Amino acid sequence: MRPDASRVAWRGKLIAVTVEQWDGREREIVEHPGAVAIVAVDRDGRIAFIRQLREATRLRLLELPAGTREPGEGPLETAKRELHEECGFTGGEWTRLGGFWTTPGFTREYMDVFLAEGVDAGAAAPEPDEELELVLVHRDEIRLADLEDTKSIAGLALYFGR
Amino acid sequence: MRPDASRVAWRGKLIAVTVEQWDGREREIVEHPGAVAIVAVDRDGRIAFIRQLREATRLRLLELPAGTREPGEGPLETAKRELHEECGFTGGEWTRLGGFWTTPGFTREYMDVFLAEGVDAGAAAPEPDEELELVLVHRDEIRLADLEDTKSIAGLALYFGR
Numbered sequence: 064m065r066p067d068a069s070r071v072a073w074r075g076k077l078i079a080v081t082v083e084q085w086d087g088r089e090r091e092i093v094e095h096p097g098a099v100a101i102v103a104v105d106r107d108g109r110i111a112f113i114r115q116l117r118e119a120t121r122l123r124l125l126e127l128p129a130g131t132r133e134p135g136e137g138p139l140e141t142a143k144r145e146l147h148e149e150c151g152f153t154g155g156e157w158t159r160l161g162g163f164w165t166t167p168g169f170t171r172e173y174m175d176v177f178l179a180e181g182v183d184a185g186a187a188a189p190e191p192d193e194e195l196e197l198v199l200v201h202r203d204e205i206r207l208a209d210l211e212d213t214k215s216i217a218g219l220a221l222y223f224g225r
Numbered sequence: 226m227r228p229d230a231s232r233v234a235w236r237g238k239l240i241a242v243t244v245e246q247w248d249g250r251e252r253e254i255v256e257h258p259g260a261v262a263i264v265a266v267d268r269d270g271r272i273a274f275i276r277q278l279r280e281a282t283r284l285r286l287l288e289l290p291a292g293t294r295e296p297g298e299g300p301l302e303t304a305k306r307e308l309h310e311e312c313g314f315t316g317g318e319w320t321r322l323g324g325f326w327t328t329p330g331f332t333r334e335y336m337d338v339f340l341a342e343g344v345d346a347g348a349a350a351p352e353p354d355e356e357l358e359l360v361l362v363h364r365d366e367i368r369l370a371d372l373e374d375t376k377s378i379a380g381l382a383l384y385f386g387r
Contacts, residue, residue: 073235075253090280091237117329118252164374167279213375220382
């Protein structure tokens, strides 16, 4: 299953846009290296969220920790690195909860979701351009309908539905 | 909350990319008119899914009916139009289940999710470049972890969690 023709229409630092021809249909596709999200639960049953400015939305959103895969990095490695950088958490028992295409109408981004249980707190090490606030919410107090982004709702639905 | 500078870096037919400067941080943002997804339930408790080729993924995915807002169209109008075009369904009792930012790290796409209960079957009217297969699955037989894209998992989580 391949396009008849494909050309890179724009290339940025994080994303690029490819325009493909499929049997007369044109498709604009955002290239993306793939991503991960993490449901991290501490020993008291609290789940880690990150509050941060999402420039695209003009809002500070509360989301599951997540991040983009670096070249050569497997999803579990990305997940452990991001959880440490964003939340300062290390250790824990790791399980893959599942994965999903984030917006298959216009990107190739695939996101793997991991569960990390019994993580140990520590100092976060965010990248210089990230202003992150760690928020811990007990799993009994989470209402999916109050969350603001798709991966946080879907990732937690996989966790609660195990 | 506004960027210091903003320029359109690329403009396609469906999407465009804006590059914004925020206090020294550069952000690549995919512009998008917004979208809707629909949890449509017939009188037998079956939920409508669409199977279609998603060129970006090179796969035929099974997803909730969904679509992009046309200029001047409110989310509920889009939802009713898309459910008719993709599935042939009309009528039903409509409720908003919620909404979410689909991938706030790099797009402005916001998706509203509607519930349509007791819809009436009819002839679908897909756009000429869409090859769509309607699949009805009873709500008791749906396992969220088997679904392949984020909005279908999140949208159904909102439905099951009402």
